[in-house]
Amino acid sequence: MDKNVKVFVIALAVLVVLCPLGLLAVGTAYGEWGPDDIKDMIGYVPTGLEQLSSLYSAPLADYDFPGGHDTAPAAAPGYYVSAIIGVVLCAGIIYVAGKAIARNI
């Protein structure tokens, strides 16, 4: 493997190992509240928002196994699995597509 690629793969692996640190942040990002949060904030759920918000359910919603977990230690395994799946899929899709279209130099 190219020396640069090796260094970046190691750096990426370190980020994956450290990723549960991201679970320590409790709270919701601005504009990413669920319908229940919105009800608490303004007293009602806008009808369009309510309909669209249940349009699609992701298999590993919130980077967690189905069911969800409240504490960081309980959510960590799902977070790790999500990180690994995400990293492998992102890199894999680009790698396969890239090799198919790249010039062979």
Place this chain on the structure above:
Amino acid sequence: MHIPDGYLGPITFVIMYLIMIPIWLYAGHKVQKSLKSRQVPYLALAAAFSFVIMMFNVPIPGGSTGHAVGSALVAIILGPWAAVVTTSVALLIQCLLFGDGGVTAFGANCFNMGVVIPLIAYYAYKLISGNTLITSNLRIAAAAIAGYLGISVAAGVAGFEMGLQPILEHTAAGVPLYMPYGLGVTVPAMLFEHMVFFSFVEAIVTALAFAYIARNSPEIIFDYETEQGKKEKAARKAAPA
């Protein structure tokens, strides 16, 4: 900054998809034209890096959270159009598998994080760096400023898209159907959170990684070779043999 389903009404999310389709095609075309086989692993790693860096949520006072996006760094190292492609792929996986960012809002999210950040960051970096050496400290500062500006502007744009909803989509009685807060709330809120907190995270990530790559493997940096070529040409002109 991942807008979920339900925040943007059909007018906005359809327009954002329509804006993104030519951008995706153009970015794919630009990348395909110049992509060499040995560069493919970097592109793949960049998409994976974007994905994982967005998992590092940072808490801020007031109960909100946010994260770096990483697309400023990818734009500087691999070029803005490559960053459009890698960020879009990371956002697609986040949306479909992990419910981070809505399916309907995917076009808008790709525009905010996958187009606004890379383009602003790349041109800010180029403008500030000028003709300096790849290892110069000015370039590290340029990378930091590029990251800071890119994500701050993107946050403002995301706030703008959300804040338009009460104007664009409401019942006959004027009750909002989607994002209930207007421009006067969403734009300042998104700008403030980012410019005071998260944009600094993006700036630090971009500057640190750029400093390492510029010192250790400058040859992989987008248009490093063209810049070198221009310099040699200029040097030959200045001192004719």
